[in-house]
Amino acid sequence: MRRTAIVTGGTRGLGKAISIALQSQGVEVAAIYCSNVGAAQAFSTATGMRSYKWDxxxxDACREGVSAVEKDLGPVDILVNNAGVxxxxxxxxxxxxQWARVIDNDLGSVFNMCRNVIEGMRERSFGRIINISSVNGQRGQAGQTNYASAKAGILGFTRALALEGARKNITVNAVAPGYCDTEMVAAxxxxxxxxxxxxxPVGRLGAPDDVARMVAFLASEQAGFINGATFSVNGGQYMS
Structure with missing residues (x-):
């Protein structure tokens, strides 16, 4: 059975790698972006995946966007909440x-997206939700009280929703990347x-593919007994 996935922030950086990894497993991917039209067009041309623009x-934009994806590609089976600022x-x-923008985009978006797919997942008794947190949501980081709060909040959200969805065969997990070789870190x-x-400790930045492989596994049928967990992909920078 061919699954359909939404990856937010899915046309650049970690999201691009995640979208490609899911596509390589035979998943139909809708990659969501907000502002960089040129990058999204280049992504879709190169990969053949559809990209959708919403905030x-x-x-309400999430509700309308999910509806458009489902009309084009079918019910959403997999959701990867990767978008963030x-x-x-x-x-x-x-x-x-500054506080509100980061909280709304990084944490509020997780509620917005999950709320708009969860009923369908419950009706079909299947779902895979993977939320992208951060090493700085686990350990904190000076100058990032907004970002660290949002990313830590994602971990609590993940555990709570994992309990709610488990009996409906919906798994909810988090991945907490360390510093990776992306545009954000390049700045x-x-x-x-x-x-x-x-x-x-491993002496290098992470590659986007390091994170994408973990997400792709958690989205697969083989990961059905993994629920409410957080996977640190950080080269040993923070161990918990």
Missing amino acids: VSDF TGDAMLHRMSAE VPQDILKTIIAGI
């Missing part, structure tokens, strides 16, 4: 807008980046 921090500042300098000043890499 995952907007509940940063808005770094020390708390004593952080604005309310970090080189001196800081060198310090970060020095603190990673």
